[in-house]
Amino acid sequence: MKKIWAFDIGASNGRLMLSSFNGEKMYMEEIHRFDNHPVHVTGHDYWDILHIFSEMKRAMQISLQKGHTNIESMGIDTWGVDFGLLAETGELLMNPYSYRNPRNQQAMEEALQWISSEELFRLTGVETAAINTLFQLYAIQKEHPALLEQAETLLLTPSLLSYLFSGEKYNEFTISSTTQMLAIRGRKWETSILEQLDIPTHILTPLVESATIAGETLPAINQELQMDAIKVVHVAGHDTASALAALPLADVPSVFMSCGTWVLIGVPIAEAVTDIKAMQWGFTNEGTIDGGARLQKNNMGMWLLQQCRKVWERQGTVTDFDRENRCFIDAPPFRSLINPDDPRFFNPDNMVEEIQHFCRETAQPVPETQGEMIRCILESLALKYNWVIQRLEQLTREKLNRIHMGGGAIRNQHLCQLTANATGREVVAGPIEASSIGNAIAQWIALGEIADMQEAREVIQHSFPVTHYYPEDSAEWQQVYQRFTQYIEES
Template sequence: MPVRVADGLHWDVLCLFEETKQGLVRAAGRRVESVGVDSWGVDYALLDRDGVLVSNPYHYRDTRTAGMMEEAGRRVPREEIYRITGIQFIPLNTLYQLLAMEGSPLLDAADRLLMIPDLFAYWLCGERCCERTAASTTQLYAAEGGWAWDLIRRMRLPERLFGEVVEPGTALGGLRPELREDTGLRGAGVTAVATHDTASAVAAVPARGQNFAYVSSGTWSLVGVETERPVISEEGLRYNFTNEGGFGGKNRLLKNVMGLWLLQECRRVWAREGREYEYGELARLAAEAPPFGPLVDPDWEGFLLPGDMPGRIRRFCERTGQRPPEGVGEVVRCVLESLALKYRWVIERAERVSGLRAETVHVVGGGARNELLCRLTAEATRRPVVAGPDEATVLGNVLVQAYAAGMVGSLEELREVVRASIPVRVYEPEEAEEGWDEAYGRLSELVGVASGELAEGGLV
């Protein structure tokens, strides 16, 4: 969870690193050859010339990036930014976080930028470098490889911040001596895995070939297809698709969908009101609620920040001419049906942009355990849904370490290990139900509703 202090939302990285160390202590006494760190993308740490943390890293949901996408567009045209980086325009990107720091003494004091997993790897072994899959989320990394130096200069960002970039599967070195002493892991090395958690998760998708879509489902849902090279086009820009690095030289063509964050925030608000719900109970209430009720666009920017999510959902529905959901079950049903339909919206456009046909949808991550969401996704997309593994990020992390150690030789072999090791559940779409096409039409109309119009109604 983020920590809110006077200047905004931050990550408590010292606490997170201490918990990481305690995890390593628990592994003492076992044969541990390698440690790999992955985390969410876009957030970063700044170090001074001595390698000391300048300040606690900001959280991507902090509001300081308001207006920064527009400022970036004044410095470099939006179309050119996309042509160079292939990255979607979303306020939380590293580019806009850094622009928000312009003139800050913290930025003046900084000598090197490390993404969050790179920071932890540095604290573990002393190597200061950025891993490619995490660097690719910054909107400052060129789609064809390497830092986008011309873009960095034109954005007036300090070039000194951007150091060496390494490939996933790179051995970085052994644990620092003090960590070997503290943890008892004297022989372990540190490996740069696919450090963006979605890159690790997609590496562990138990698919064959290319004709599949994936939904890495958790707080965010990352929905897309895997391609051999970045796919950068006017159509990709129009739909705001992103091209991020993947393991094995692959490209992840995807969109961020707000994901189960909506449900997590609803649950937090209900708990604060004295109504504690387990996720299983919420799924039961949603299953009992009538289908094809009100819908929301999960990606409306008003849902990005913490707050009264049930109230925002109701107000979104009111402002878009829908009957607001009543009761907990209807709110949850609204969220889950909206997510399933938005997955269909993204997958169809990913096919159009890439030229691929996604015959199967692989759902990995925590959302693979949500049976109702998986079933609704199969019905909404009219495709089989393969659910699992739910710990895909962990598996991808470990198997890239195995690749670095020479135990597996390719992405295809890695996925074969997953298929042979982890059971999955398949949800087949039932006979087409008329209500899905009508609901999809309504969802499609909601996508692209002007944020300004909704904000005027006090949704935020």
């Protein structure tokens, strides 16, 4: 069977998956997984892009040592909005900033004095958020203008990593749609926005479609790893677009949820939705692997629990999934609830204390034990997802009867069941490695092994199991939801 390498790199870890395909069924094997966390230095949060690049090469070496020598291609998907700047020489000018940089909020507030959120949404269809590439660039222009003076090229993270392997400088469509710099129609950069903010436009590369071949691995890479050149493919570079491509959506109107550090909830759409309500509720229009659009909202995901674990580990408490599962079961339900997307939870020094402060301020019982904290987080997440889906129905004027959840966070079966309970909808969970599978699909299409997305979805259904969850205790959850909404309104 032919084989390919799919790199799925998230905001907390990265992985190399080996995909093989026999013409009817696809197989995925994890080769190597590595941590990926921002590095805080000189008052900023940076991505250690050379660490990521090094771990990717290490993963390829491990795969080759296992005898996987007949590799056809490789592709890379990552989180959105972040980027690297290249000098005229092709060298990286600096480690890329992380979207969690605190300076981005001030930059956004200043930029909105020159162009309004309403105008930005009309032009791009993208939610105005401090993490967006647009405001990161504005912050650089205000604080470090020399960087942009030296820069010749801006490459978004998956395109930057593809460049390090192939030497080709392009930005792929789906990852570009996260920037708030892409025109809502026409597959082109909305340069008028950058001109209003005095950001140079020459750094923007040509756009390329998903499932196209960028080039081949560089001779230096081939020599270092002692391998033959392989094709480098532009997959759906945004991990959510890759995850959506892997979900077995049926004809029934359905919601997709890409679940990880963030949980992105949305629906495929024929045309971008620019209703004023969509903007007010924080929805965004971004691209899909087949050149279409998806209406979605970015929501807090397992970040809350990940950051609590760090606190518990600093305090000397060993935690793992089995322990957390027992703690969750033993804790009473609906004791304390939070708005998981309150700005205070974006990047606090101590997540446990921030959640406790929220509960104290809203006159609720303060979660003290691990079980109470985990209950609070997971139940609040599920209730917020219901809030989002109800508004998706209003915007699309469709009854959305089913939820398709994919991504690493669906390993948490409690999250899946609570989502079914809170929303009153059937949940179809799987595949787990949705982004990696969607990444592989783009490569198989680019290589001509799969014809199109219709055939790809048939292959997915034959290749990967799913788990069904059905709503329980619906009446009780409806009552709790009414209580929960007040914390959304108060935040």
